[in-house]
Amino acid sequence: MHDVIVIGLGAMGSAAAWQLARRGARVLGLEQFGEGHDRGSSHGRTRVIRRVYSEGEVYMPLLNRAYALWAAMERESGETLLVRTGGLDIAPRDAASLANAHACAVSGDVAHEVLDAATVRLRHPEISLPDGFAAVYAPDSGQLRSDHANTWMRTAARSAGALLRFGTPVTGWRKHGTHIEVDTAAGTESAHRLVIAAGAWAGTLLPEIDPALTVERQVVGWFESVDGRSFDDTPVFQVEPGDRGRFYIQPGRGGESTKIGLYGHLGERGPEMRAGRPPDAADEAALRAGLARWLPAANGRLEHMEQCRFTRTTDDRFIIGTWPGDDAVTLVSPCSGHGFKFAPAIGEAAAQLALGESTTVDLSPFAVARFL
Ligand SMILES: Cc1cc2nc3c(=O)[nH]c(=O)nc-3n(C[C@H](O)[C@H](O)[C@H](O)COP(=O)(O)OP(=O)(O)OC[C@H]3O[C@@H](n4cnc5c(N)ncnc54)[C@H](O)[C@@H]3O)c2cc1C
Structure with a gap:
């Protein structure tokens, strides 16, 4: 019997297994695909972190x-996991x-500056801002070395005794x-508690929550500069054009390509987006449109594209909580593309x-009950 x-x-799930094992719990982690696979939402070299x-x-x-735990992980691992590049949230003035970003900065006493378009252009002429x-x-704000972080969390979980x-x-x-009994092709496992961190598949394990979840196809691309x-001094940035979508851009540093994605991408949603489909020319065109408009010098040769999936809740807020009426079952993960x-x-x-x-x-804003 596992704990x-x-x-x-x-x-x-990797973070949960690590945190459980370090507390001395006997943990079994079960994953349908191979270690470090690219069929969920967590693969890839980097992710943005916004302060x-x-x-x-x-x-x-x-x-x-x-932020406190990323710093602790860096101390423990001896690796740089968070590269502070600075970050810009850009949108039409009103x-x-x-307003939300500014309110967070003020109430949280977070270092920040509010800049008008002319100041952004002066500091970063490469960003094309009207x-x-x-x-x-x-x-x-900056970039997280996501593949390294995932690998480290699993290694730390195993070192603390977790079976993955x-x-x-x-x-x-x-x-x-x-x-609780959990069935796999290899047999049934038992535990006192269950954590479901199944991302886009959460609704298949918890049908009651399925109507509140939408799986959305995402494609990110890496482009060489022209x-x-x-772009060693260009911050990561997200920009809301005001007409549609929101681009997130990680300008290429140290000779690397620039990464770009578009929230909502081509609007492809539904259960079939768990499998998705390989990136194609329409994906490339959508991403190039963002570079052409906001960071034209990055709109060079396509290095590669990857598909991924967002799992959005109907109110776009995360789910982190125990199942109402049964605190042996915890659900985490559908994180609406920014988790x-x-x-x-x-x-x-x-x-x-x-x-x-x-x-x-306080996890009450993320409770499961709001969807049941
Ligand atoms: C293109 C893209 C860009 C992103 N950019 C950012 C960013 O810049 N900053 C940021 O903070 N966030 C970003 N996100 C969001 C973030 O990456 C996700 O919120 C996060 O990775 C979700 O992790 P997860 O563990 O919930 O899901 P997943 O990584 O999908 O993990 C769920 C796992 O459960 C497994 N599973 C499901 N069902 C079963 C089953 N029945 N049995 C066994 N295993 C099962 C799956 O195979 C999968 O491995 C981005 C996401 C995407 C797709």
């Missing part, structure tokens, strides 16, 4: 905790997202008296909930 079974070993949050102040306690736009700049099994799809689970330049930066804090929260500890962060 806790974690279903799904993407960023959230101010245009999605709203509700995320700030979790974000503060995540956009709600800018008048009428403004930005909130946060020096502590890959290529092991969970086909069903149920309560059986005081414990003139061989490196990676929170992974260590969500893993910690999952471990605390599963072990019946009080949580470091």
Whole structure:
């Protein structure tokens, strides 16, 4: 009998397994695909971390905790996991997202500057920004080395005694008296507690929550600069054009290509987006449109594209909580396309909930019950 079974070993499940094992729990992690696979939401070299949050102040306690845990992980691993490039949130001057980012910075006492378009152009002439736009700049935003972080969390989980099994799809689970049984092709496992961190597949394991979840196809692309330049001093930025979507751009440093994605991308949604389809010319055109408009010098040769998936909730807020009426079952992960930066804090929260500890962060805004 295990103390806790974690279903799904993407960023959230890996973080939960690590945080559970370090607390001394006997953990079994089960993942349907291979280790480090690219069929979920957590693969890839980098993710953006933003120190101010245009999605709203509700995320700030979790974000503060995540920053503290990223620093702890760096100390423990001896690796740089967070590269502080600075970050810009750019939008039309009167956009709600800018007001949100600014409110977060002020109430959280986070270092920031509010910049008009002319100041952004002066500092970063490579960013093509018309008048009428403004930005909130946060020096502590940057890039997370996501593949390294995922690998490190799994290594740390194993070192603390967790058993992690890959290529092991969970086909069903149920309560059986005081414990939980989890079925796989290799047999049935039992535990006192269950953490479901199944990303885009969460609704297949918890049908009651499925109507609140939408799986959305995403494609990100890496493009070389047009003139061989490196964007070593350009912050990561996201820009809301005002007409549609929101681009997120990680300008290429040290000779690397620039990464770009578009929230919502081509608008392809539905259960079939768990499998998705390979990137094609329409994906490239959508991404190039963003570079052409906002960072034209990065609109060079395509290095490669990758597909990924977002799992959005109907109110776009995360789900982190125990199942109403059954605190043996914890659900984390559908993170509406911006969860990676929170992974260590969500893993910690999952471990605390599963072990019946009080949580470091108030999780009530993320409760499951709002969807049931
Ligand atoms: C293109 C893209 C760009 C992003 N950019 C950013 C960013 O810049 N900053 C940021 O903070 N966030 C970003 N995100 C969001 C972030 O990456 C995700 O929120 C996060 O990775 C989700 O992790 P997860 O563990 O919930 O999901 P996943 O990584 O999908 O993990 C869930 C796992 O559960 C497994 N699983 C499911 N069902 C079963 C089953 N029945 N049995 C066994 N295993 C199962 C799956 O195979 C999968 O490995 C981005 C996401 C994408 C797709």
